[in-house]
Amino acid sequence: MTLWTSHDAAAATGGRATRDFAVGGVSIDTRTIRPGDLFVALQAARDGHDFVAQALEKGAGAALVSRIPEGVADDAPLLIVPDVLGALEALGRAGRARMQGKVIAITGSVGKTSTKEMARIALNGQGVIHAAEASYNNHWGVPLTLARMPENTDFAIIEIGMNHPGEIEPLARFARPHVAMITTVAAAHLEAFGAIEGIAREKGAIFRGLLTPGTAIIPEDLSVTQLLRDCADEAGAIVIGFGQHGMAKPLKAETTDGVTQVRARILGETVDFTLASAGTHFVMNAVGVLAALSAAGADMAQAARELSDWRPPLGRGAVEDLAGIRLIDDAYNSNPTSLSAGLATLARLTGGRRVAILGDMLELGPDEVAMHRAMADDPAMASVDLVHLAGPRMRALYEALPETRRGLYAETAADLAARVADLVAIGDIVLVKGSKGSRISTVVDALRRTGESSAPGERTA
CATH class of the missing domain: 3.90.190.20 (Mur ligase, C-terminal domain)
Structure with a gap:
């Protein structure tokens, strides 16, 4: 499958292709690159240009660069741009613009990655599903996820994170989600925000990226729930609360030998599902996920059945x-x-x-x-x-x-x-x-x- 042609990638980024190429994926790491990928030479701990030759030797279909690296032939398949990160962002915007399916964005102080994986697995059988890899949720992770998104995607799940004020809104505007979910707001990164209210406002900034009319999935029962509602209201979003007192809530959860059987009421519909975990926080996030998927137009009963295949990611419970x-x-x-x-x-x-x-x-x-x-x-x-x-x-x-x-x-x-x-x-x-x-x-x-x-x-x- 072709993800980007040289013509489309050059049009999206304003770059110059040294020759025609077609790539089937986008990679930033030569250790995991696959044949046919576009290698993006980001400047991080090391300059990605130092690895372009290796990427091409391992079968990369092309490389996104700001210069021709040493040891790389002039006629190698390259897309030359003024700034590699800026070009990756442009490629992500183009990937989002051409996709006609539904986008769900997820943020929160705790549980972003596990909840993203819940949503991805719950959507099994409901079309072409695209989700962020690992915890790719920052200034390069979100555009990379969007740049990797197939044009025929039916549902995309984008994870959005932050360490400092002002990070979430730009990423949410990249993703332009139809539904945005906040898992919870907790005392994380307090050094940068000073108080939990500051964290809540930053998390609530995700709603500014919603398409209109968008849906905000908000945790109930928090001291800052009203603040999150205010953020959603300011963005003109439809608000759905999840939790013990929400429109989406668990009715019963029984754990036996580390497996939890759940009955929940989601937007007026009763569903049963199984989670391979004993954590009530996972139960709550699953309820929120089902509400989010329903708001995005997915079949909620089928999604609930698929949740039994979900497992907590490594290191996360x-x-x-x-x-x-x-x-x-x-x-x-x-x-x-x-x-x-x-x-x-x-x-x-x-x-x-x-x-x-x-x-x-x-x-x-x-x-x-x-x-x-x-x-x-x-x-x-x-x-x-x-x-x-x-x-x-x-x-x-x-x-x-x-x-x-x-x-x-x-x-x-x-x-x-x-x-x-x-x-x-x-x-x-x-x-x-x-x-x-x-x-x-x-x-x-x-x-x-x-x-x-x-x-x-x-x-x-």
Whole structure:
């Protein structure tokens, strides 16, 4: 399948093609490039121009460049532009403009990627589906996703993220969604925003990119729900709330052996579905997804059936059995809201001792120590038998926990991982969670290595 011809790509970007070409995909990484892709020589940690020759050797159909790189022939298939990132953005705009299907955009402090994957899987069987790869949700990830979108796409799911004020609206205007969903608003990136209200306003900026009339899918039951509604109203959007008191809400959720059976009421229709997770936050996001898909014109009953094929992405709450323990790998990100949800998931699982292994929550601003300490009072913490902690911020939680729940404490996750044999025992249910920068995933890696070689040691008090 041809995604871009040299003529179409040159028209979209204003660039000059050195010769005719046709490409079937768009790539920014020679490690994963496929034959026939257009290689985009972005300037990131390294200059992508240094890898153009390698990309062409691996079968790239052409390269998007701002100059002819050293070692590349003058007659190589190149699209030469003044600025590579600007050209990628232009290619993304052109990809969006020619697509006549429905676009759903998803943002939120927690759960963007898992919710995007829910939507993608739920749409199975309903036409040509295109979704963002991994967590490609930033200033180059969104245009890259749009540039990769086939012209005949029926439904596209675009993930939009942010670290600083002013990032979401431009990306939403790139995507021009028909439906925009906010998973939740939580204390993440507080260093950049100062207060949760600032985060809510930034998330609400996604609605400014909606086509008219667009639909805003908003989480109910938050302290900032009204602020999100105000943002949607200002954008002229139709508002659908999801949550315990929303137009889309779960009626019943029963978890057995890590699998949750859900009955929900979505826009007046009752549906049943199954999720391969024990997390109630996943249940809520699934309800929001079904509302979003219904608003985009999808068959909601079919989407609900397809949800049984969804699994949490790696590092985002997947439950796995590992050499005598049950592991909840939630090591990709953390903030007080998501940690509370992780602890609640741990509390709902039964069958053994519950152990939490926690790394620092980062970018919480000046109140970070108090936020870590306050997790000792989280309602689900009462159901946790033992808590191991790593990182200077988690020292505050260690000191706030009763001695009966204190496990090991280490300054770094690597130090904790080195003592993996002392962390868990056969039969334990283990949650590992922390911000990505805390590197608590090293403990997950150590647990998996231990599981490959031998079972964990005898249980200690």
